[in-house]
Amino acid sequence: MKYFKYLASLPIVLSVLAATYGAINYTSKLTNQIDASTTTIALLKLEVENLEERIYGDIDNIHRTYTDKTGMNSKNYADAREELVKEMAEMATWVGRLEGILYALRDGSYKLASQAEYQALEELVRNNGVAIRDMGYDIKEIERVASGGY
Numbered sequence: 001m002k003y004f005k006y007l008a009s010l011p012i013v014l015s016v017l018a019a020t021y022g023a024i025n026y027t028s029k030l031t032n033q034i035d036a037s038t039t040t041i042a043l044l045k046l047e048v049e050n051l052e053e054r055i056y057g058d059i060d061n062i063h064r065t066y067t068d069k070t071g072m073n074s075k076n077y078a079d080a081r082e083e084l085v086k087e088m089a090e091m092a093t094w095v096g097r098l099e100g101i102l103y104a105l106r107d108g109s110y111k112l113a114s115q116a117e118y119q120a121l122e123e124l125v126r127n128n129g130v131a132i133r134d135m136g137y138d139i140k141e142i143e144r145v146a147s148g149g150y
Helices: 002-146
Strands: none
Touching: none
């Protein structure tokens, strides 16, 4: 009977042992899962840091490229503006020379017209002087003929 008493406690001991084994096994698996998750989280953090570095690097490259192109466009714009100012100054000089030539031609044409008028008046006076002299000779000739002389 003594053995039966121990035999009756055998299922309880086996149950306690099974529960202890299950608890230890569950705790071990849970610890392994936590370790694996910790490793995965560390890898993901490292991947996120690498991704952030790449993104910031790409953003820096884009910013640098944009700044370079903007600076180049600004320089090209300033060069074009300077070239335009030079061209406009040359155009103003050219227009000023044309204006001076035009005024000189206008004044020259007035002088030319005045000189032509003056020459025409001189010619008229000379022709009239010659005509008056010829008329004087003709009058003297008429007087000579009228007086019966030669």
